[in-house]
Amino acid sequence: MATHSIADIEAQIKAHAEQIEQLKAAAAKQRADEIGAVVQDARAKIAEYGISAKELGLGGKETTRRAAAVATGPRYRGPDGEIWVGGTRGRKPRWLTEGLAAGKTLADFAA
Incomplete structure (x- = not known):
């Protein structure tokens, strides 16, 4: 078995970490694209069938108040x-509490 220097191992770790970040970014983009397609399809079905927000369980003061806070x-x-x-x-x-504990800041997670 070949031995590797610490510098070689650290370089491999860095390369793999960069690849992981690229894959995570690609997965997030793909998820966002898929969600966009689902939302578009849902909107079309809602319009086609004339479904109300109340029928979807999206009405009421509490829901509206929470939606305003979230927005x-x-x-x-x-x-x-x-x-x-x-x-x-x-x-x-x-994921946020663990990231903050690991030394990241809220700015690192800004969307």
Whole structure:
């Protein structure tokens, strides 16, 4: 078995880390594209069948209030493309708390 120097191993780790980040970015873009297609299809079906927001369970004061809060907070993107809106009630997502614990800042996750 061939031995590798620490510098060689660190270079390989860096190359793999860069490749991982590229793959994560590609996955996030593909997910966003797929979601866009699903949303477009859903909107077309809603229009075609004349479905109301209430029929979809999207009406009411609480839903409207939450939607307004979500729309106005800062947005953060996770490593797999998930979105979290700051200022909402509840815990921060695990990917965010782990990233912050690892030394990243909220700016690193800005969407």
